Every structure is written in structure tokens, then in C-alpha cells.
Amino acid sequence: MNQSTPLLSLQPGATGSIYAIHDMNPILRRRLYDLGVHEGSVVSMKQRGPFGGPVTLECNGQLLGIRVKEARGIEVSVC
Amino acid sequence: MSSFALVGNPNTGKTSLFNTLTTSYEYVGNWAGVTVEKKIGDLKEGGGQLVDLPGIYSLHPLSKDERVATQYLIEETPSALINIVDASQLERNLALSIQLLEYGRPIILGLNMMDVAKSRGIHVDIQKLQEQLGVPVIPLIARTGKGSSEILSTLKDFGAVDSPVLTLDYGAAEEAITDIEKMLTSIPNLPNHRWVALQLLAQNPVILQALSSQIDMAEVDAISNRCEAKLLQAGYISSLPEWIRSVRAGFIEKLCHTVLDRSTQKPHNLTERLDAILTHRYLGIPIFLVFMFLLFKVTFDWIGNPLSDLLDGFISGPVSDGINNALDAVGASSFTHALIVDGIVAGVGGVLVFIPQIFVLFFIISFVEDSGYMARVSLLMDSLMEAVGLNGKAFIPFIIGFGCNVPAVMSARSIEQPKDRLLTTLLIPLMSCSARLPVYALFAGVFFQSHQALVVLSMYVLGIAMALLLCKLFSSYLLKNEANVFIVELPPYRLPQGRSLMRGTWEKGKGFLRKAGTLILGGSVLIWFLSYTGPGGFGVEMDDSFLAKIGGLLATLLAPLGFGTWQAGASLLTGFLAKEIVVSTMNIIYHVPNMEGLQGQIALSFTPLQAYSFMAFVLLYTPCLATVGVIRKETSSWRWTVFSIGYALILAYLISLIIYQGGRLLGFS
Incomplete structure (x- = not known):
């Protein structure tokens, strides 16, 4: 397995599997879990938002948006 | 009687199915969190009641609407559950299904969005799924109603048997x-x-x-x-x-390993291509603004106003003449005649002529709701909303608020954090609802004929700007927020179906018509009566009526804002019942036969600057009675309810004062 990198370093269209999630608000973490985003799940970066706004991610065919500051806590290993 | 409950993840089509299975109709849309309250309807072929629950990901709630669903399961004993599962998102949806299967009531698994799954190359082995879970699995396309008859027939002989409880080894x-x-x-x-x-x-x-x-x-x-x-x-x-x-x-x-075949899975091509433009880093927000501008162009200039003029001609012509003739024919007294013609026809008819604009607006809002663009707007607006201490999700209730503030306040339930929810609820009344539209249409039609859409748009922008400003103020000093979070699910785009658009428009518009037949009718009679009677008895001159006396009390207070007349005071006071009543009252006060006549009267009584100041006041001052009621219900606090009325009055006064006095300094009149 490759070394882990921040999710935010992925180029739009690139995919990685979540290695760790740090310092995340518990409500958000629960919601992400509900949507199938947790350690081990495969996410891909879709798009950066306007004016430093939310990033769009895809996981299991589900598109979702979260803020950059929270996405910063997600580390992925590039597959 | 048996009762069945619809349970499933958000935005999986529970309410669409509810609408086809029952004789009732509830609100549908393409984003997570449309249904925030449990809804009960009667099954079509008899046999019991169906309960539609807000969407949940698990039984462990994060937001207020999710709590409703879990509470239902612990407090009630449904005869059976219908678990709606999105076939294109099987893995995520099953997390809830497991907890429902453990719940021990008979369950039908409704495998919805089979069409979406198929077009994305996802194949679900229904037979195997049924065997593995031990419950009936029925494929569905809830939007078109496919599979609903199978559900109905399965329900019929279902409630009696106990299905096996799923037992996992923990x-x-x-x-x-x-x-x-x-x-x-x-x-x-x-x-x-x-x-x-x-x-x-x-x-x-x-x-x-x-x-x-x-x-x-x-x-x-x-x-x-x-x-x-x-x-x-x-x-x-x-x-x-x-x-x-x-x-x-x-x-x-x-x-999933045994029942799911994703070997031919394709990405959301259309959705991704649309998102590349609609949520583009730089283009997304300009596109949204252009869209909003077009919305007003269509609502007013292009479709709404021409139709409204036709309707006005019809009401003031054939309808009024018919009523006059009928009253003469039955020999009605002058009192009855005045009550019906000057009171009811003027008051209710004056509001009904705005049906076209309101329905066009509702049609466009329904389109946004059904298409999936709603969730994208919250994504686009998040940076702005974060800067003022809220999150992008609050923008969804704001947009619904353009239609009507009451459902908007309800929809704030899907916001996860209580403080965010309260803040959103308090600010929704600043969103200019369709009831305020007749007031703008009337005044803009008289004073700003060449720039109607722009002037009306400026009212909406003023409302949003004030909401953002106050949001910053409230979140910094009043409701200090712990770090707020934002997460939004972006559903695939879909082309809204004509049938569901019509239905959505009609269901929203129905409320307006009902209000015209009840509150506005009653209000018109009351206002007419107050204008017909005075300390001097019946049939007094309008200026000596009770209405003039009451409105006069406010006139001095309103004078610095540019509309210190008893007429303006009286219509604003009655406008608390419902904001359309401002127009009804003016129709009665200036008793004129049609829109044209009223416009002429108003042109004499206001200057353009005064009119603009009046429009801003109507936009911002106290939420209407129904909105106050729902704010009280949702916040469960009289303190916050009174606060919402109080801040709005102060804000309206200040802004109108600035507009009028500032405008005069700048040389406008």
C-alpha cells in the first residue's frame, strides 16, 4: 500500500481509500459514516468549490459536499 | 385498524410512494430532508393507514426530523413496515434495514429507483436478497408508480403473519x-x-x-x-x-457481495457534466444569480403580468357586472350591495388577480425542488453563509420561504445543529414570500413600470441582504455558535415530470386560494365594516370611519417613513393577518372597481420614493399571523417568537427611514 496523503491533495477525478480521519466534529463524523464515508471506504475528489467553498466528493456513487477545513482532516492512501 | 409505516433513507422516494399508495398528497422534492413530520394517509384500496416518516440513515437521530422517525418506532406498534431502499445505493441503505429487521415487525423491502440503478449498470439480485433477508422484496419505480400495486396486494395479507426476526451474532x-x-x-x-x-x-x-x-x-x-x-x-x-x-x-x-453486481457500473454522466457547470468554482454563483433574475423576469414581465391583466379585466368586467346585476335583480339593500361589491369583491378580487404571478413562481420553485438543483444551491452558498455564522443548508429553507414562510420554517428541522436551526427560523420571515408579491406588483406597476422585474428583485435582494446582516449580528452576539458544520448530499439530477410539477404547483397554490376564501374574505368584510361605520353611525364618510381613526393612530408614527396617512397605517395593521390583505385594504379604502382605478388612486397618494419605502416596510415588518404561529410551534418559546416580531418591526422602521430620508437627501421624490 502506498503512503497516505491528505485528501485535499488529490486532483479532481482522483481516487483514494480513507486511511484516517482526524479532528472531526462528531456530528459530521456520524453523518459521514451514515453516508458510507469512513476508514477504508473509497472516495474520489470531484470538484473544488467556489471561493474556497465546499469540496465535492464521491463515495459509492453518492455525491456529497463538505467544507475544506473538515476535508483537511481526512487522509487517504492513493490506490 | 392496521397501520403501516414507510421508513427509509432521505430522498429515496418514500413520499412519492406514499402519494401513489394513499388517497392523500404530500410534498415531494429531490433533496434530503423534504419530509420533516410524520404524515398519515388512508391506503387506496382500504385496509388501513399508511404513515410516511422523515428519512433517516440510522435509528440514531442527529436532527429534529430524524427524531420523529425513531420516536414513532418506540412509541407505536405498526402492523408492518415498508422499508424503501434505493437500489442504486444498496449498501448505504441496508445499514438502516438491518436495524429495522431487528425491530421485529413484519417488513416489506421496497427496492426503489430500479430505473436509476439499471441505467447506471447496477444489478441487484432480488431473489437472492429476498432469501438472505427472509422478507419480501418488491422492485419499484416510485416516481412513475411502478410496483405500487404489488405493494398494496402484499400488504393485504401481510399484517397477520409474524416474519422472522433477523438475528446477527454480535x-x-x-x-x-x-x-x-x-x-x-x-x-x-x-x-x-x-x-x-x-x-x-x-x-x-x-x-x-x-x-x-x-x-x-x-x-x-x-x-x-x-x-x-x-x-x-x-x-x-x-x-x-x-x-x-x-x-x-x-x-x-x-x-452485497452475493446480491450486487456492479461489474458494469457507470458514473453519473449527466449529473457530473451538469455539476461541472452549475457548481463550477467561478461560474456557479453567477449562474445562480442569472437564474434568480430570470425567475423574476418570467414571473412578472414575461408571463405573470400579461395573464394578471387579463384576469383583472375578467373580474372587474363580467364578474363584477354579473354580481351587480344579480344584486339589483334580487333587490338587495344598499348595505348588502356595499358589503358585497365594495367589501368582498374589492378585497378578495384585488388579491385574486395576482394568481398568475404566484402560480408561475410556485411552478419555478417546484422545478428547482424536483430537479436536484436545491442541494447545489446550498453548496454554492456555503462560503457566504459560513462568513455570517450559518451553513449552506440554511439556504434551502430560505428558497422555500420565497414561496411561503410557513413550510420554510418547518423545513429548517433538517438542519443538524439546534442553534443553526433557531437562527434560520428567526431569519426566514425576511424572505419575501408570495403573499408580499401582490403588494410589489401593485406598487411597481404604478411607479416603476419600465423596470418592474428589477424593482421587485431588489426587494428579494434586500430581504436576503438583511437576513445575512442580521445573521452575522445574531450569531456574533446573541446565539454564539460553536463551530457549525456543513454536509450536503447531492442527489443525481433528474428532469422533473410534468405531472409532478403541476401537482407541486397546485398544492402550493391551493393554500393561497384557500387563504383568499377564508382569512382574506373575513378580513375584507371586517375592514369594509370598519370603513363603513364610525363614531357617527353607519354609512359615514370614509375619513370619519373607525378604520380612519385606527389607521390615524399609526400615521404620525409612520410619517418619517414617507407614508404617514391613515390609509397606509390601516392597511399595514390589517396586513398582520396575511400580507396580501394590505392590497385588499387599499382596494376597499380607495374603493375602486379595478386594478387600473386603484393604480390611479395610489399614484395620487404616493410618490415613487414613498412607494419604495412602503414596499420595503411591507417586506420586513412583522411576519404574518400564520408564520408567527409556526415559529412559536417550532421554537417552543414565546420569547423567541416575540423576538422575531420585535426585531422585524425595528428593522422595517429603520430601513424605510433610511430609504425615505436618504432618498430625499439625494434628491429623489
Whole structure:
């Protein structure tokens, strides 16, 4: 397995599997879990938002948006 | 009588199915969190009631609407559950299904969005899924109603049989489950005890609360601590709730491995291409603004106003003449004649002529709701909303508020954090609802004929700007917010179906018509009566009427704003009932036969600057009676309700003062 990198370093269209999630608000973490985003799940970066706004991610065919500051806590290993 | 409940993840089509299975109609849309309250309807071919619950991902609620669903399951005993599952998102949806299967009531699994799954190359083996879970699985396309007759026929002979309860092996937690089950034996009216025990061990707050007075919670804690120690010993670092989740996740993974074939899966081509433009880093927001501008162009200049003129001609012509003739024919007294023609026809008719604009607006809002663009707007607006201390999701209630503030306040329930929800609720009345539209249409039609859409748009922008400003103010000083979070699910785009657009438009517009037949009718009669009577008796001159006296009390107060007449005072006062009544009142006061006549009167009584100041005042001043009611209900606090009225009055006064006095300084009149 490759070394882990921040999710935010992925180029739009690139995919990685979540290695760790740090310092995340518990409500958000629960919601992400509900949507199938947790350690081990495969996410891909879709798009950066306007004016430093939310990033769009895809996981299991589900598109979702979260803020950059929270996405910063997600580390992925590039597959 | 049997009752069935629809349960499933958000935005999986529960309400669409509800609408085809029952004789009632509820609000549908393409984003997570449309349904925020349980809805009850009668099944079409008889046989019981169907309950539509807000969408949930798990039984462990985060927001207020999700709590409704879990509460229902612990408090009621439905004859059977219909679990709607999105076939294109099977894995995620099954997390809830497992908890429902453990609940122990008979279940039908409705596998919805088969068309979406198929077009994305996802194949679900229905036969195998049915075998593995031991419950009937019915493929559905809820939007078109496909599969609903199978559901109805399955329900008919279903409620009586008990379906097997799904029992997973929770390994190291089994001992704790058995211990808790023992504690529950003496408590009556509980759902399946194993289910309750698992929910308690998973720290589900709703279940903990429901049982807190019936069992010893310290004992529950002790059991779970013992179990966690055991888990730790066995080498698992996770907490007990995490352990329970991971056992379920393991089961789902194995299940999906056998029933799901994704070898031909394709990406959301259309959705991704649209998103590349509509949520583009730089283009997204300009596109949204252009869209809003077009919305007003269509509502007013292009479609609404021409139709409205036709309708006005019809009401003031054939309808009024017909009523006059009929009254003459039956020899009505002059009192009755005045009541009907000057009161009811003027008051109600004056509002009804705006039906075209309001329906066009509702049609466009329905389109946004059904298409999936709504969730994208919240994504685009998040940076701006974060800067003022809220999150992008609050923008969804704001847009709904353009239609009507009442459902907008309700929809704020899907916002996760209580402070964000309160803040959103307080600010929604600043969103210019369709009831304020007749006032703008009337005044803009008189004073700003060449720039109607732009002037009306400026009212909406003023409302949003004030909401953002106050949001910053309230969140900095009043409702200091712990770091707010933002997460939004972006559903695939879909082309709204004509039928569902018509239905959505009609359901929203119906409320307006109903209001015209009740509140506005009653208000018009009351206003006319107050204008017809005075200290001097019946049939007095308008200027000597009670209405003039009452309005006159306000006139001095309103003078600095540019509209210190008793007429303006009286119409604003009555406008608290419903903002359209401002127009009704003016129609009655200036008793004129049609829009043209009223416009002429208003042109004499206001200057353009005064008119603009008046429009701003109508936009911002106190929420209408119905909105105040729903704010009270949703906040459960009189303090916040009074606050919402109070700040709005102060704000309206200040802004109108600035507009009028500032405008005069700049040389406008």
C-alpha cells in the first residue's frame, strides 16, 4: 500500500481509500459514516468549490459536499 | 385498524410512494430532508393507514426530523413496515434495514429507483436478497408508480403473519445483550427486546430517554462498561457502539457481495457534466444569480403580468357586472350591495388577480425542488453563509420561504445543529414570500413600470441582504455558535415530470386560494365594516370611519417613513393577518372597481420614493399571523417568537427611514 496523503491533495477525478480521519466534529463524523464515508471506504475528489467553498466528493456513487477545513482532516492512501 | 409505516433513507422516494399508495398528497422534492413530520394517509384500496416518516440513515437521530422517525418506532406498534431502499445505493441503505429487521415487525423491502440503478449498470439480485433477508422484496419505480400495486396486494395479507426476526451474532457483545434483555422483561408495550437492548447499548438517545424512568440506567452503563472492557481484552480498540456498527457493516458487506453486481457500473454522466457547470468554482454563483433574475423576469414581465391583466379585466368586467346585476335583480339593500361589491369583491378580487404571478413562481420553485438543483444551491452558498455564522443548508429553507414562510420554517428541522436551526427560523420571515408579491406588483406597476422585474428583485435582494446582516449580528452576539458544520448530499439530477410539477404547483397554490376564501374574505368584510361605520353611525364618510381613526393612530408614527396617512397605517395593521390583505385594504379604502382605478388612486397618494419605502416596510415588518404561529410551534418559546416580531418591526422602521430620508437627501421624490 502506498503512503497516505491528505485528501485535499488529490486532483479532481482522483481516487483514494480513507486511511484516517482526524479532528472531526462528531456530528459530521456520524453523518459521514451514515453516508458510507469512513476508514477504508473509497472516495474520489470531484470538484473544488467556489471561493474556497465546499469540496465535492464521491463515495459509492453518492455525491456529497463538505467544507475544506473538515476535508483537511481526512487522509487517504492513493490506490 | 392496521397501520403501516414507510421508513427509509432521505430522498429515496418514500413520499412519492406514499402519494401513489394513499388517497392523500404530500410534498415531494429531490433533496434530503423534504419530509420533516410524520404524515398519515388512508391506503387506496382500504385496509388501513399508511404513515410516511422523515428519512433517516440510522435509528440514531442527529436532527429534529430524524427524531420523529425513531420516536414513532418506540412509541407505536405498526402492523408492518415498508422499508424503501434505493437500489442504486444498496449498501448505504441496508445499514438502516438491518436495524429495522431487528425491530421485529413484519417488513416489506421496497427496492426503489430500479430505473436509476439499471441505467447506471447496477444489478441487484432480488431473489437472492429476498432469501438472505427472509422478507419480501418488491422492485419499484416510485416516481412513475411502478410496483405500487404489488405493494398494496402484499400488504393485504401481510399484517397477520409474524416474519422472522433477523438475528446477527454480535460476538463479544452477546452477553451484554442478554443481560439487558433480562432487565426489560417486566416492562410492557416494548418492541422486540433484543432490538431495544441493542439500541440501548448503541447509546441511541431516543431509546435511552424513553426508558430512563423505567429501568436503572446505571445498571445499563455498568453492563456496557463490562462489555467494552471485554472487547478491549479481546484486542478490539473500538467502543461498544462502534463494535455494533462494525458487526452490521460486516454483514452488509457479505450480503452485497452475493446480491450486487456492479461489474458494469457507470458514473453519473449527466449529473457530473451538469455539476461541472452549475457548481463550477467561478461560474456557479453567477449562474445562480442569472437564474434568480430570470425567475423574476418570467414571473412578472414575461408571463405573470400579461395573464394578471387579463384576469383583472375578467373580474372587474363580467364578474363584477354579473354580481351587480344579480344584486339589483334580487333587490338587495344598499348595505348588502356595499358589503358585497365594495367589501368582498374589492378585497378578495384585488388579491385574486395576482394568481398568475404566484402560480408561475410556485411552478419555478417546484422545478428547482424536483430537479436536484436545491442541494447545489446550498453548496454554492456555503462560503457566504459560513462568513455570517450559518451553513449552506440554511439556504434551502430560505428558497422555500420565497414561496411561503410557513413550510420554510418547518423545513429548517433538517438542519443538524439546534442553534443553526433557531437562527434560520428567526431569519426566514425576511424572505419575501408570495403573499408580499401582490403588494410589489401593485406598487411597481404604478411607479416603476419600465423596470418592474428589477424593482421587485431588489426587494428579494434586500430581504436576503438583511437576513445575512442580521445573521452575522445574531450569531456574533446573541446565539454564539460553536463551530457549525456543513454536509450536503447531492442527489443525481433528474428532469422533473410534468405531472409532478403541476401537482407541486397546485398544492402550493391551493393554500393561497384557500387563504383568499377564508382569512382574506373575513378580513375584507371586517375592514369594509370598519370603513363603513364610525363614531357617527353607519354609512359615514370614509375619513370619519373607525378604520380612519385606527389607521390615524399609526400615521404620525409612520410619517418619517414617507407614508404617514391613515390609509397606509390601516392597511399595514390589517396586513398582520396575511400580507396580501394590505392590497385588499387599499382596494376597499380607495374603493375602486379595478386594478387600473386603484393604480390611479395610489399614484395620487404616493410618490415613487414613498412607494419604495412602503414596499420595503411591507417586506420586513412583522411576519404574518400564520408564520408567527409556526415559529412559536417550532421554537417552543414565546420569547423567541416575540423576538422575531420585535426585531422585524425595528428593522422595517429603520430601513424605510433610511430609504425615505436618504432618498430625499439625494434628491429623489
